[in-house]
Amino acid sequence: MDLSLSEDQLALLAEIEKLAAPYQSSPVDFHGFALFSEELERALEEAQYYEIAAYPEMGGAVSAALVVERLARLPWTAEVALSMLVRPHLAPDSPRPWGIVENGRPGRFVARARTLLVVEGERVGLAQPRPEQLEALPDSLYAYPMGRLAGEVAVDWLDAEGAERARTWLRVACAAEMAGLLRAAIDLTVEHLSTRKQFGRPLGTFQALRHRLAECEVLAGGTRWLALKAAASGDPGDAALAAHHAQDAATRTAYDVHQMCGAMGMTLEMDLHLWTYRMKALLSELGGRAGQAEAVAAHWFGTG
Numbered sequence: 001m002d003l004s005l006s007e008d009q010l011a012l013l014a015e016i017e018k019l020a021a022p023y024q025s026s027p028v029d030f031h032g033f034a035l036f037s038e039e040l041e042r043a044l045e046e047a048q049y050y051e052i053a054a055y056p057e058m059g060g061a062v063s064a065a066l067v068v069e070r071l072a073r074l075p076w077t078a079e080v081a082l083s084m085l086v087r088p089h090l091a092p093d094s095p096r097p098w099g100i101v102e103n104g105r106p107g108r109f110v111a112r113a114r115t116l117l118v119v120e121g122e123r124v125g126l127a128q129p130r131p132e133q134l135e136a137l138p139d140s141l142y143a144y145p146m147g148r149l150a151g152e153v154a155v156d157w158l159d160a161e162g163a164e165r166a167r168t169w170l171r172v173a174c175a176a177e178m179a180g181l182l183r184a185a186i187d188l189t190v191e192h193l194s195t196r197k198q199f200g201r202p203l204g205t206f207q208a209l210r211h212r213l214a215e216c217e218v219l220a221g222g223t224r225w226l227a228l229k230a231a232a233s234g235d236p237g238d239a240a241l242a243a244h245h246a247q248d249a250a251t252r253t254a255y256d257v258h259q260m261c262g263a264m265g266m267t268l269e270m271d272l273h274l275w276t277y278r279m280k281a282l283l284s285e286l287g288g289r290a291g292q293a294e295a296v297a298a299h300w301f302g303t304g
Contacts, residue, residue, distance in 0.1 A: 009059045009066060012052075016070050016153055019043055031268040033277060036145045040071075040078040041097065046224040050096065053088040061085065065176040065231035069224060073187075075274045077144060079109045084230070086117065089169045090162065091126055100170075100285070108281060111136035111147030114241040117166065118155050119286070124166040125157035141143065143277035167286060167295075168236045171243035174282050175227035178246035181282075182220035182253055185275040188211070189257040212256050219249035222268025237299030244292035250279040251289070 005013075021041075026035055044050060053064040071080050079097035087098055099113030103120055110116065111134050116127040131149040147304040158166060167178035193209060226242035254276040264270045286292065297303045 003065075006059060007058070009063050012058065012063055013066060013070065015118075016049075016067055019047065019049075020071060020074055021125075023074045025276065026271050027074040027232070033141055033268075033273065034143050034145050035076050035274055035278055036075045037078055040074075040076055041080075044078070044080065045096075050083050053084060053302055054092060061088075061172070061231040061234065062228055063089075065172065065227055068173065068176040069115035069180040069183075069227065072177045072275075072278075073184040075184075075271050077274075079112075079276065080119065082109070085176065086114070086166065086169045087171040089234075090117075090158070090166055091115065094126065095128065099147065102285060105284075106137055106144065106146045106148040107139065108142075108144040110134055110149070111145060113147070114203075116149075116153065118153075119170075122163065124163040125155040127153040127155045129153045139210070141277060142281040143274045144281055146281075156177070158304055164236060168230075168234065168239040170286060171239035171292070171295075172227060172230045172234075174285055175223060175230060175246040176238075178250050178279060179220065179224040179227050181275045181279050182223055182249060183274060185253065185257045186216050186220055186278075188270075188275075189213070189216075189260050190263050192270075209260055212260065216253045216256055219245075219253055223249050235299075237296065240292050240295035240299055243286065244289060245284050245298055247289045247292060250283060254279050268280045 014137070023037060023040055049067060052058055052067060053061045062172055068081045071078070079099070082098040082100060083096045087096065089093060095114035097109055097112055097113045098117060099106040100117045100119070101108035101110060113134065114128060116129055118125045118127055133149060133153050135148050135150040137146040137148060190213065193213070223242070223246045226238070226245050230238040230242040257272060258276065261270065261272055287294070
């Protein structure tokens, strides 16, 4: 499969770079867990980036995945992946922002959601909650604005085909976003190792750390390309494989980058947690690595 970017996709990414420029760094006085921007969401809405997947001539879902991956590298977060990669394939006219509630647990962007993706075991449905049915969780340690249901909502359950389509694109969205989070966490770690010295040498000159960083690079690169392949094919097996690799790569990489950044990596003064704590939130979605492994076995080997 040829995954080289078209001229339109390269132009699209150049415009995204301009839009993302004001959000490339965190505020000097910020020492929290979730750095969220409604302004970024509005800018994306006004420029119609949320509709990219609906335009095949612009690259469709692949272009949407590229945008999700790029924006996930920012220290600021916004409701991007669900609306860009899941919404177009389930309910393109539904109001956004979207949020996700899985098996009753708190979820990303739930407190502000106008459309909820509700996952209960094998069932997947959509709901349009009222504000009083939602509750924000400002003290959550995850680096997303988290929320939960504060009351019963009417759920429009999808049929089996729709539920499978929802899981497929949720997995693509997870992999695309995870690719950006991995890239940002590794880049920040490289910067730290290049400037921090031990025994009179930058930490990045030590071969053991270089080897571990190389392994992280391989995992991050694989996550990105598997996500783009799944976005291109829309195949449930490709999506399951991409999500499994993404969640496995995040588990291993988050441990490594925090260890390589030492004590600084465990503080709120360093932005590393803004990416690794988002990874933690994504690790449990759709059953986590075990759930993705079962899906890979079912789609690729006909088991289960």
